[in-house]
Amino acid sequence: xxxxxxxxxxxxxxxxxxxxxxxxxxxxxxxxxxxxxxxxxxxxxxxxxxxxxxxxxxxxxxxxxxxxxxxxxxxxxxxxxxxxxxxxxxxxxxxxxxxxxxxxxxxxxxxxxxxxxxxxxxxxxxxxxxxxxxxxxxxxxxxxxxxxxxxxxxxxxxxxxxxxxxxxxxxxxxxxxxxxxxxxxxxxxxxxxxxxxxxxxxxxxxxxxxxxxxxxxxxxxxxxxxxxxxxxxxxxxxxxxxxxxxxxxxxxxxxxxxxxxxxxxxxxxxxxxxxxxxxxxxxxxxxxxxxxxxxxxxxxxxxxxxxxxxxxxxxxxxxxxxxxxxxxxxxxxxxxxxxxxxxxxxxxxxxxxxxxxxxxxxxxxxxxxxxxxxxxxxxxxxxxxxxxxxxxxxxxxxxxxxxxxxxxxxxxxxxxxxxxxxxxxxxxxxxxxxxxxxxxxxxxxxxxxxxxxxxxxxxxxxxxxxxxxxxxxxxxxxx
Amino acid sequence: xxxxxxxxxxxxxxxxxxxxxxxxxxxxxxxxxxxxxxxxxxxxxxxxxxxxxxxxxxxxxxxxxxxxxxxxxxxxxxxxxxxxxxxxxxxxxxxxxxxxxxxxxxxxxxxxxxxxxxxxxxxxxxxxxxxxxxxxxxxxxxxxxxxxxxxxxxxxxxxxxxxxxxxxxxxxxxxxxxxxxxxxxxxxxxxxxxxxxxxxxxxxxxxxxxxxxxxxxxxxxxxxxxxxxxxxxxxxxxxxxxxxxxxxxxxxxxxxxxxxxxxxxxxxxxxxxxxxxxxxxxxxxxxxxxxxxxxxxxxxxxxxxxxxxxxxxxxxxxxxxxxxxxxxxxxxxxxxxxxxxxxxxxxxxxxxxxxxxxxxxxxxxxxxxxxxxxxxxxxxxxxxxxxxxxxxxxxxxxxxxxxxxxxxxxxxxxxxxxxxxxxxxxxxxxxxxxxxxxxxxxxxxxxxxxxxxxxxxxxxxxxxxxxxxxxxxxxxxxxxxxxxxx
Numbered sequence: 001x002x003x004x005x006x007x008x009x010x011x012x013x014x015x016x017x018x019x020x021x022x023x024x025x026x027x028x029x030x031x032x033x034x035x036x037x038x039x040x041x042x043x044x045x046x047x048x049x050x051x052x053x054x055x056x057x058x059x060x061x062x063x064x065x066x067x068x069x070x071x072x073x074x075x076x077x078x079x080x081x082x083x084x085x086x087x088x089x090x091x092x093x094x095x096x097x098x099x100x101x102x103x104x105x106x107x108x109x110x111x112x113x114x115x116x117x118x119x120x121x122x123x124x125x126x127x128x129x130x131x132x133x134x135x136x137x138x139x140x141x142x143x144x145x146x147x148x149x150x151x152x153x154x155x156x157x158x159x160x161x162x163x164x165x166x167x168x169x170x171x172x173x174x175x176x177x178x179x180x181x182x183x184x185x186x187x188x189x190x191x192x193x194x195x196x197x198x199x200x201x202x203x204x205x206x207x208x209x210x211x212x213x214x215x216x217x218x219x220x221x222x223x224x225x226x227x228x229x230x231x232x233x234x235x236x237x238x239x240x241x242x243x244x245x246x247x248x249x250x251x252x253x254x255x256x257x258x259x260x261x262x263x264x265x266x267x268x269x270x271x272x273x274x275x276x277x278x279x280x281x282x283x284x285x286x287x288x289x290x291x292x293x294x295x296x297x298x299x300x301x302x303x304x305x306x307x308x309x310x311x312x313x314x315x316x317x318x319x320x321x322x323x324x325x326x327x328x329x330x331x332x333x334x335x336x337x338x339x340x341x342x343x344x345x346x347x348x349x350x351x352x353x354x355x356x357x358x359x360x361x362x363x364x365x366x367x368x369x370x371x372x373x374x375x376x377x378x379x380x381x382x383x384x385x386x387x388x389x390x391x392x393x394x395x396x397x398x399x400x401x402x403x404x405x406x407x408x409x410x411x412x413x414x415x416x417x418x419x420x421x422x423x424x425x426x427x428x429x430x431x432x433x434x435x436x437x438x439x440x441x442x443x444x445x446x447x448x449x450x451x452x453x454x455x456x457x458x459x460x461x462x463x464x465x466x467x468x469x470x471x472x473x474x475x476x477x478x479x
Numbered sequence: 480x481x482x483x484x485x486x487x488x489x490x491x492x493x494x495x496x497x498x499x500x501x502x503x504x505x506x507x508x509x510x511x512x513x514x515x516x517x518x519x520x521x522x523x524x525x526x527x528x529x530x531x532x533x534x535x536x537x538x539x540x541x542x543x544x545x546x547x548x549x550x551x552x553x554x555x556x557x558x559x560x561x562x563x564x565x566x567x568x569x570x571x572x573x574x575x576x577x578x579x580x581x582x583x584x585x586x587x588x589x590x591x592x593x594x595x596x597x598x599x600x601x602x603x604x605x606x607x608x609x610x611x612x613x614x615x616x617x618x619x620x621x622x623x624x625x626x627x628x629x630x631x632x633x634x635x636x637x638x639x640x641x642x643x644x645x646x647x648x649x650x651x652x653x654x655x656x657x658x659x660x661x662x663x664x665x666x667x668x669x670x671x672x673x674x675x676x677x678x679x680x681x682x683x684x685x686x687x688x689x690x691x692x693x694x695x696x697x698x699x700x701x702x703x704x705x706x707x708x709x710x711x712x713x714x715x716x717x718x719x720x721x722x723x724x725x726x727x728x729x730x731x732x733x734x735x736x737x738x739x740x741x742x743x744x745x746x747x748x749x750x751x752x753x754x755x756x757x758x759x760x761x762x763x764x765x766x767x768x769x770x771x772x773x774x775x776x777x778x779x780x781x782x783x784x785x786x787x788x789x790x791x792x793x794x795x796x797x798x799x800x801x802x803x804x805x806x807x808x809x810x811x812x813x814x815x816x817x818x819x820x821x822x823x824x825x826x827x828x829x830x831x832x833x834x835x836x837x838x839x840x841x842x843x844x845x846x847x848x849x850x851x852x853x854x855x856x857x858x859x860x861x862x863x864x865x866x867x868x869x870x871x872x873x874x875x876x877x878x879x880x881x882x883x884x885x886x887x888x889x890x891x892x893x894x895x896x897x898x899x900x901x902x903x904x905x906x907x908x909x910x911x912x913x914x915x916x917x918x919x920x921x922x923x924x925x926x927x928x929x930x931x932x933x934x935x936x937x938x939x940x941x942x943x944x945x946x947x948x949x950x951x952x953x954x955x956x957x958x959x960x961x962x963x964x965x
Contacts, residue, residue: 041580041581044806045801045806046579046580046581046801046806046807047561047567047569047574047577047579047682047683047801047802047807047808048560048561048579048583048679048680048681048682048683049679049680050678050679050714050715050716051716052713052714052715052716053716080797082796082797082800082844084800084803084821086803086805086817089801089805089806090800090801091797091799091800091801091803092797092800144805271845271846273796273797273841273844273845273846273849274844274849275793275794275797275844275849275853278685278686278687278717278794279683279686279716279717280716280717281716281717
């Protein structure tokens with residue numbers, strides 16, 4: 001017999017905060033430097049050194065807390081998590097345990113079933129990242145790169161409110177969008193700036209108690225998260241249905257084999273011996289501070305999307321695409337402000353041609369080869385009938401290739417639309433004269449042939465004739 | 480008078496008057512160290528070359544009119560302070576090979592003030608001990624009786640000042656590590672308010688209790704040193720941003736009307752009778768100078784030793800985790816794997832007392848015991864701090880004996896950690912409450928010096944120093960010099 005299973009997922013997202021220097025030292029945080037070139041004595045955990053909190057991380061965490069309607073703690077405390085590992089120089093990680101800076105937040109997502117769901121955010125706390133061990137290229141020994149040690153992280157812990165791998169991805173993408181909007185994380189998943197652990201369990205549908213969970217570690221792409229959760233859910237269901245029981249443990253997802261495997265069980269788990277770090281004072285935050293941060297809060301994705309629909313009368317799908325990133329939204333609004341065309345036309349261009357070109361060249365909106373003003377210049381030429389929409393695509397490609405502004409391209413390539421009715425009439429007359437057979441058919445009632453004549457005229461004018469004008473003139477002449 | 484017999488203040492005047500140069504003074508003291516330290520083992524490292532170079536540049540600076548507060552004055556740093564380019568061992572095999580790449584803030588401030596470093600003083604391993612017997616480099620001997628301990632953990636600093644090898648030395652005090660050796664060697668030891676002196680570059684034992692201070696021959700010398708050492712440091716989040724007063728300015732004022740508290744709860748159990756009597760005599764001297772005594776209640780003070788031995792080991796177990804053989808310090812040879820590297824590097828690098836405290840600390844922090852030990856200890860610590868706060872509503876300072884007895888024989892207590900821990904019974908409260916406290920010599924018991932312990936309210940250093948200085952105007956216990964080191 002087969003029971004229906006309910007999947008229960010909670011995510012712990014690690015977002016690297018985009019500070020210039022580390023959380024407790026003055027070392028830079030830039031990615032990709034030579035090993036150990038961005039680690040000073042504090043990062044190396046030298047005898048006698050002390051941590052000093054980078055205040056910028058408090059601002060960033062506060063901003064995040066406010067963005068997810070959470071309580072920002074007036075007093076939070078850094079604690080030491082003690083364990084030995086070569087990439088952990090002090091033998092402890094400075095984190096927050098009992099009194100995190102952010103608690104009781106929430107986020108709403110649209111689930112796979114199309115319903116809106118509330119996902120609780122239990123807490124978000126500040127901590128330092130560890131370094132990394134290097135095994136490649138070293139003969140029978142290991143190296144340690146401590147550049148990353150002390151990089152500030154915000155660990156965002158959700159309630160076990162997610163019910164499918166897809167929802168988990170939706171939630172994570174939304175957090176990703178928000179931290180990016182807030183400017184507190186670059187969210188770069190390849191560089192490990194945004195990654196998550198997933199707590200996954202299953203239970204028979206309707207059961208109240210949670211099943212035993214496994215923790216999937218270090219998932220660093222949206223695709224892997226979905227695959228890893230699904231494969232883990234499958235494993236747990238198979239195991240239970242075969243009469244086994246799930247054990248609480250940490251598992252790793254192997255993307256090559258598409259399987260999860262045990263890393264360490266609960267029995268082997270460390271006792272981290274947390275206690276408040278005596279080197280750091282509690283972080284005290286005043287109401288005034290919180291209000292000052294709130295005043296700097298940018299418009300968030302949901303609000304922006306709603307405004308785009310309302311203010312620009314965009315289709316909801318288009319509004320969602322355009323607000324997926326703050327920079328794209330800003331770009332779009334730049335086009336709207338600079339053009340005389342409608343906001344929807346601007347949206348079509350940003351999403352369609354510009355989006356396509358970016359996609360094709362693997363670029364982000366910040367790398368766009370055409371600025372919002374330049375794109376507005378192009379859209380305006382369609383709007384004022386200088387060129388047709390079809391010619392505009394040609395102009396766009398030329399602009400993308402660096403051939404100048406829309407006007408430059410139109411001028412240099414001679415693409416200006418022919419609106420001189422005398423000139424169009426000459427061509428129309430020629431097309432009628434050359435195609436007398438079709439003229440006869442048309443007059444006999446085959447109306448559809450009008451498209452054939454328009455096409456011929458456009459062909460003769462290399463697309464530069466105003467299609468509306470051509471259409472009207474043909475109908476008049478063929479009456 | 481011979482240079483080595485002069486106090487820091489007198490040497491300062493001598494340099495100012497041109498009676499001698501810093502190079503002459505430094506050479507004299509280096510010669511003394513070379514001749515006498517074999518008996519004492521007060522130094523782990525003697526930095527002759529660096530000292531003479533620093534003395535020469537201090538003389539040059541003086542000639543140019545650029546005279547720092549400690550210009551040309553030779554001092555000793557406890558080997559817990561990181562000194563750039565100089566071995567910094569913390570009394571441990573673990574750091575026997577450690578050359579610090581940077582200066583502790585205290586070291587830098589003193590260098591900036593023109594001080595000359597004669598060397599690094601011996602100490603209990605990682606400052607854990609009250610007899611200097613836990614040092615990897617062997618025990619320090621008490622200049623008053625070479626068979627006795629000088630106390631600890633700043634035993635090398637105390638012995639070098641008592642034996643006139645140096646006019647002053649830095650020390651650190653986590654539970655009495657400056658004051659107890661000062662009492663046992665007839666020197667002055669001041670532990671400032673927690674946060675008054677930067678901890679940056681001071682190898683941590685128990686971060687919430689550690690405080691740097693000094694051992695000198697007089698309260699006036701201590702004031703001179705503190706003026707240089709104190710001050711906010713942005714690299715130490717627990718240092719307090721409060722202006723540093725001129726500690727020498729008010730030192731000459733009378734103590735008439737000073738309210739001196741005597742703790743009702745200090746039990747006489749374990750207190751050697753005559754040591755207690757010397758402290759009472761000293762308090763009587765203060766009274767004769769116009770001070771009044773008031774009995775004060777510290778109802779929880781008898782809990783200070785057990786509280787300390789939960790909090791301090793807990794912090795040390797974590798602070799010492801960085802000594803893992805990976806980046807610096809002792810590394811076991813031919814490790815089979817990572818765990819073996821950790822276990823053997825630490826097993827070989829740390830001594831018994833350090834291991835005992837790491838294990839105790841790991842235990843009190845572990846799951847299931849944390850609430851019963853660590854949290855409870857923090858609550859008691861708060862009660863003790865509150866008791867002091869209440870007491871200081873009625874008195875200006877609290878006085879009593881520094882240690883329960885004069886110096887004990889080396890080897891006497893080394894196998895009995897509890898007896899050893901009880902040596903700090905009178906001093907630990909000030910660390911738990913973060914208060915400034917000082918020991919001044921107040922007499923002898925069987926020819927061995929004992930100390931008067933003065934505890935002040937937060938930032939009460941000026942009053943402590945004034946009281947100590949005024950007492951030293953009336954008494955000359957601090958001038959006594961061990962026969963063998965005259």
